[in-house]
Amino acid sequence: MRPRLAAGLALSLMAATARAEGGLRPYAVVGDAIPASLTGAPGDPARGRAIVADRTRGLCLLCHAGPFPEERFQGDLAPNLAGVGARRSPGALRLRLVDGRVLNPDTIMPSYYSLEGLARVGRAWRDRPILDAAEIEDVVAFLGTLRDAGTDAKP
């Protein structure tokens, strides 16, 4: 895809700009990735899987399908998550989750660790990101285990 490529170039130009906002941990974007863990520690893939599959926490399966044979209804608004850990580095997965708008300004995927540019947030959800830093790391760790687009996708 041409636009993405060019946008990727633009990204590497502003590489390594540190970003931090209201109470959230600072992080550095390098190229198309956030290489360092937000917490300084690796996440837990089992907890990450539970978050991804939970429609009220991760919400991922509203849009994505993935290797979750026990989940009957999965979305088709987004690429299948099977094999995504082989396609993307942990740092790229982290940036995609934290604020995918850096990669694609028109993305419909929520920015899970950002308070920037939001309007009319419901009272119950105000002033906090969708997932906290430890949860982001858990999800990154889980996505990293999805290595095989073929077998991952089969129940």
Added chain:
Amino acid sequence: MPHPAPAVFAALLLAASAAGAGEIAPADRRSGFDQMGAETRAIQRDDTANPGMLAVADGAELWARPPAAGAPACADCHGADGTGLRGVAARYPAWDARSDRPIDLQDRIRQCRRDRQGAVPPAYESPDLLALTAFVALQSRGEPIRPPADPRLDRGRAEGRALFAGRMGQLGLSCAICHDDNWGRRLGAAAIPQGHPTGYPLYRLEWQGLGSLQRRLRNCMTGMRAEPFAYGSPEFVALELYLAARAAPLPVETPAVRP
């Protein structure tokens, strides 16, 4: 690359034009009815099975009954059987000269209750207001939605369109992302409809009851983790104006049934 800056501009332009399928052309407009399972469609089609018809029957009773001794009934001014209001629901929201603002059908009914009958207007989502609105809207069933060409409505319609297109809530979604760009796809278990207001008030299986269009919109806003607009707010009337324009000429279906 020697000239990164122009490349970035080109990329942004390309991305902007590629993003979103845009507004749905009149010929491509489809009611949410078309995406429902056969069983739910059968319930809506059969007036003896459609739970919304119970509310219509309650509405017919309220229509004929004076709110207090000596006060006129709706029927005294508008005719015994309601057919005098045929076509009205298909052209609401409309401009209200008395309050100098756009008004939707349920607020119109509340206004008559207050100003013409001297009674307390029924609360939003109360069984009485839903029943009266369903009864009045049923008179337009099958009529194509025909928003008035009144230029005084243009501003509200434009505001509604901006609300529809704007991102809101913790998830940063817009109505248009789901209902213009991704209708027909699956959001988890739910098929995303084009999001037309053709059937309201309607019986929603998830509610186990009748609800207004504003209740439906509040559900979608809560799903976006946005702060829902208040019942009767100008924002909702603006959204309703735009929704009617983007639904025309689909027919009124009240009382519809939805999952």
